[in-house]
Amino acid sequence: MDAAANPYTPGAGMVPVALVGRTGEIEAVRALADRVWNGLASRSLMLHGLRGVGKTVLLRTLQRELDAREWLTLSVEAQRDSDARGVARQHLERGLLAGARRLASRSERAGEKLRTALGTISSFSLSVGAGVSLGIDVQPARGRADSGQLEFDLPELIQDIAPVLDERHVGFAVFVDEIQDLETSTLTALLSAQHQAAQNQWPFYVFGAGLPSVPSVLAEARSYAERQFEYREIGRLDDPDARNAYLDPARAKGAGLTTDAIDRLVRVSGGYPYFIQEFGHQAWQIAPGPTMITGDDARLAADAGLDALDSGFFRARWQRATKAEQRFMRAMAVDEDAPSTLTALVDRLDKRKPSDLSVARRDLIAKGLIYASARGELAFTVPHMASYINRRHLDD
Ligand SMILES: Nc1ncnc2c1ncn2[C@@H]1O[C@H](COP(=O)(O)OP(=O)(O)OP(=O)(O)O)[C@@H](O)[C@H]1O
Numbered sequence: 001m002d003a004a005a006n007p008y009t010p011g012a013g014m015v016p017v018a019l020v021g022r023t024g025e026i027e028a029v030r031a032l033a034d035r036v037w038n039g040l041a042s043r044s045l046m047l048h049g050l051r052g053v054g055k056t057v058l059l060r061t062l063q064r065e066l067d068a069r070e071w072l073t074l075s076v077e078a079q080r081d082s083d084a085r086g087v088a089r090q091h092l093e094r095g096l097l098a099g100a101r102r103l104a105s106r107s108e109r110a111g112e113k114l115r116t117a118l119g120t121i122s123s124f125s126l127s128v129g130a131g132v133s134l135g136i137d138v139q140p141a142r143g144r145a146d147s148g149q150l151e152f153d154l155p156e157l158i159q160d161i162a163p164v165l166d167e168r169h170v171g172f173a174v175f176v177d178e179i180q181d182l183e184t185s186t187l188t189a190l191l192s193a194q195h196q197a198a199q200n201q202w203p204f205y206v207f208g209a210g211l212p213s214v215p216s217v218l219a220e221a222r223s224y225a226e227r228q229f230e231y232r233e234i235g236r237l238d239d240p241d242a243r244n245a246y247l248d249p250a251r252a253k254g255a256g257l258t259t260d261a262i263d264r265l266v267r268v269s270g271g272y273p274y275f276i277q278e279f280g281h282q283a284w285q286i287a288p289g290p291t292m293i294t295g296d297d298a299r300l301a302a303d304a305g306l307d308a309l310d311s312g313f314f315r316a317r318w319q320r321a322t323k324a325e326q327r328f329m330r331a332m333a334v335d336e337d338a339p340s341t342l343t344a345l346v347d348r349l350d351k352r353k354p355s356d357l358s359v360a361r362r363d364l365i366a367k368g369l370i371y372a373s374a375r376g377e378l379a380f381t382v383p384h385m386a387s388y389i390n391r392r393h394l395d396d
């Protein structure tokens with residue numbers, strides 16, 4: 001069918017035409033915003049799940065919900081980098097400046113509270129060294145939020161912004177994707193700022209998304225992190241949602257799928273959003289059309305989709321690993337989709353004890369390819385990775 005109208009969107013962070021199965025999280029954020037509007041506190045959401053389930057897309061959607069309610073929001077990119085700390089601070093600073101401009105533009109005249117907030121944002125910004133001006137006539141508040149240390153500066157910043165936010169019944173939210181990779185001092189500063197905010201009734205919230213390891217990574221950073229968030233596991237779509245994920249985009253383009261086609265495409269996708277988009281995309285490309293994807297089209301699309309996933313989604317991740325790490329993953333793939341115990345891996349890799357595995361284990365976790373699913377157990381972060389390895393790399 002018409003390639004230019006293909007409504008399926010395989011790709012990291014690609015906003016789907018139909019965002020299905022996530023109403024619970026969206027409703028939760030609306031409820032939080034309603035509570036903040038009423039001057040009440042709430043717990044923010046922390047999304048965790050396997051690769052390709054739609055965490056990034058959902059996190060952005062939640063941010064847009066709050067943007068639409070005129071919250072002050074910004075996003076920080078987590079990365080494992082030598083200057084990760086500096087980069088995170090720069091993101092905060094840039095986001096704040098943009099937010100400050102929006103705050104200021106929404107009022108005719110800057111009142112006392114707004115001037116205080118802007119002054120502190122400006123001094124925080126100067127301390128980052130970027131020296132980007134606010135474009136508004138305010139003096140930086142010397143000695144406020146400008147120590148250069150986020151753990152001290154962030155609470156001061158929030159304290160000085162809170163009165164303006166209260167006046168407008170909105171909050172301040174920082175969004176962090178891949179939060180398991182956030183540099184530790186930035187992470188603890190955010191968690192501790194949120195903790196202080198809760199005690200002082202400042203409307204400040206951290207929203208995050210990341211791998212299944214996120215709850216334990218946060219608990220390790222700050223013991224109270226466990227109680228700070230509403231943790232939501234984002235997973236595959238159930239059968240009715242998966243069907244809609246195929247149907248709704250097609251309908252939006254005046255097209256459809258036969259029941260046969262949907263049955264097959266749902267089955268091969270396992271309900272994983274990324275796979276749904278890939279198989280849907282292939283089916284659309286393959287179907288001669290003009291408006292219906294049939295069972296035959298779906299059968300061809302199942303093969304083409306798997307090929308596309310193998311040479312893209314899976315291979316890109318496989319190639320991120322060194323030879324030794326690939327050997328390690330091959331040993332894990334013996335367990336198919338089930339987690340592998342360290343004892344079994346020691347055996348399969350001809351090692352003597354679990355600690356002989358610690359280097360490969362650590363590096364694969366750092367690369368986001370595996371995670372500790374339980375004590376003494378490892379699992380792939382990529383759904384169906386084991387089948388891919390067994391299909392393509394059994395004897396290389
Ligand atoms: N609720 C949804 N319904 C249908 N498709 C979705 C949904 N959420 C995400 N997708 C699709 O799934 C794919 C993956 O989305 P996204 O990049 O947000 O996943 P992720 O969990 O952040 O993955 P990663 O862990 O690799 O960062 C994209 O192609 C997107 O269009």
Ligand SMILES: [Mg+2]
Binds near residue numbers: 177
């Ligand atoms: Mg993502």
